[in-house]
Amino acid sequence: MSSSTALSARGSRLALLVIGLCWLAVLFDGLDMFIYGSVLPHLLETKTFGITPDKAGDLGSYATFGMLVGALTAGTVADRIGRKQLMTACVTLFSLASAVCAISGSLAVFGLGRTLAGVGLGGLLPTAISMVSDYAKGGRIAITIGVLMTAHHAGGILSAYVAKWLVDPYGWRSAFWVCVLPLLFVPVLLKLLPESLSFLVAKGRTEEATALADRYEVELPAVTARKTAADRWDALLGLFRGGEWLQTLLYWLASFGGLLLVYGVATWLPTLMRTEGYELANALTFVVVFNLGGIVGMLVAGRAADRFGAPRIAAIWFALTAAGVYLLSAHMPMGVTTLVVFLTGVFLNSAQTMIYATVSIRSTPDNRATAVGWTSGMGRFGAVFGPWLGGQLLASGNGDWGFTAFALAGVSSMVFIGIAALRSARQPQASDDQEKLLAAH
Template sequence: MSSIADGSSVRYSIAARLERLPMTNYQRALFGIIATAWFFDSMDLGAMTFLLGSIRTEFGLSATQAGLLASSSFLGMFLGAAIAGMLADKFGRKPVFQVSMVFWGVGSLMCGLSDTVTMLMIYRVVLGFGMGMEFPIGQSMVSEIVPAKSRGRYIAILEGFWPLGFIAAGILVYFMMPIVGWRGIFIMLAVPSVFVFIVRRHMPESPRWLAEVGRHEEAESIMTRFEQRVRQALGGIALPPVVETFKAAPAAARKAGFADLFREGYARRTIMLWILWFFALLGYYGLTTWLGALLQQAGYEVTKSVFYTILISLAGIPGFIFSAWLLEAWGRKGTCVLMLLGSAVSAYFYGNAASNLVAPGQLIAAGLCMQFFLFGMWSVLYAYTPELYATRSRATGSGFASSIGRVGSLLGPYIVGVILPVAGQSGVFTLGALSFVVAAIAVAILGVETKGRALEEVSQ
């Protein structure tokens, strides 16, 4: 085994040792801890889709004001994603991951205790800040503990907890809204943060990151425990031999920081990801945040609008499953372009169906297609992004991509509120469709393929 004093050797030894491990219940348990937070984050954020119409009615908000309220969480997410990524690359994944729970829980609780729309906006920003911290760290941690042959599938499955949380939020609102009101829903959603905070204490720090920043003894210690737990999960049989099949840059050439995202070999990837995240999230949140409210405005009663939104969201489950399979069978780049173009076409047809008050069956069919591709798109975004950066800057790169995306998600709901009175629902969904097309073009021209390659190999 490589000497601990030899930083470069330890770095590659840790990576090679992780890559050769088979997937066991131990790695799946760690994955489950991360995925649980994804699920509850989705519930908190998705709740606004189902509650916006009622909140708008209670406070007498205009379309523009409702758009601002819907966008407030994304301001917090913009700040949280950028800051957390840099902090996680400097201080570690685990401590920053834990701190995010505090902002998330307090923000959700205070949303439920808000008696003015201004206070509600402020605490939606706090809630969003905690959520924004989650995403780049969760992506990075899953990427760094799951071997290359399974990495894309597991990150896609991680993102699959997003539609599950969104659907769960709709079900919660459907049954509990008449009993506790929208404030009670937010208070209920604060409770899981305590559970997740406690469970996360069992997460180890990323040995890849520890080796990368020179904390070699800690990296070796955690890696050894990691291997022991995997061996126990396999019933005590011997682990596969370590095979180092890739090389990386010398340690002296490695400098972490924001500028690292634009160094030779990374600038093109960063530009592609920023365009992708901005336009994908502009389209996604501009449309989905307003789904329930738009159906109500089109003439559907509150309970029906919530029911229809839940129903069409069910297509997100096969959407992310199909995307998770296609990521490994076909590749990241092609799957990403397919999901974006599918989202564009289906969003356009859904917008026309909703605005023309067609038969519910046609509306639901168009909505099912739209959610299938939208949630498939999310799976690719989260699988693809962290693979494009080296360990030293993975959380920073993922964080800033996510943060740029939050600018799009911040603008999306607001833009919808502005153009809705002018262009109507068909115009709103056409704008969303065009956003997805722009994102697809960026990936097709600037994207690189990462399927089946070790992180250290891709980082070259």
């Protein structure tokens, strides 16, 4: 085996190690995120803590507000302490927060637990995306992120089965105790997950970066060292310099609509399907089918985005999502409904992820965490609004309008990301230069 072939093989093993560990972390993220929606029909039926639809919507928004805080601070914190340490802290936080939910004796304490869990959940996802982007092969960032995000939907599937198997015989608290188990994964992350090479180089820790690169026989990335708080703010301000401000704003608006749709549907899908006349077991089955679609969608969209461009694929996917979500407002035969739920999952979940992929591809390695974190963070305002909106519609007796409202959010994201795609198409040279930079990385 030639030295170049050996170098490639060791680099591939390192990439697989990083992606595999991040995949497991995001799996637990998805479990913790979706578990609330999976147990919500039970909480409403038993009137646990005196919960009502509008209060349930507020609770859903508490978690997404926490995710907003976590996502907005993730880039800055990751640039300060490192992506490995931040990922470990996030897994620890949302696991312990689930314990708070499990032992809670009031709605206020339960809400506190969901808010703290949201901080950890919101901080983990953009950090994991940035981490795998660091180690992805040139030109394959979108598919790598797509593979990572299948874990989020695998966690959603797991949450539905946890609810189906444990809630009736053991109570809703048992589901949240399952979400504490990721604490056992923390020592594994600390021992096996390498720190981001880009972070080490940017912090001037060249000896540590060189030792890690030599250990796995990979090349060091070309990153400009960033050592001061002023430099970190400069990374954020760089998103608005020149003509970038409009592109950044379009991505933020598209992310707002996308996450409103994602978390609105994730929180209320089982309950809304109950209002359409389906049994609870079937409503939870729809959660499984929806997330199976999400896994398929991530793989399909990732490959399509690497070939045709992430913004273009995101716009098409959001259009198809809006159509699928709107169809769910009609009571159809079980087989047809299941197919529509599956296809909606295919397009909805991967459409939002392709926004992250677009931002990651357009960013340089040393400010990628900031760019992805802020795009995710601004979108979290939509994630806060979505669960609240669903609760208000149900509380006012307008649950049938829930799917229609979420479909309109999909249309808005299609428009914003479509405009962003058109603007990118008019700047081919800038795109080519960025791809060359990523290939070198």
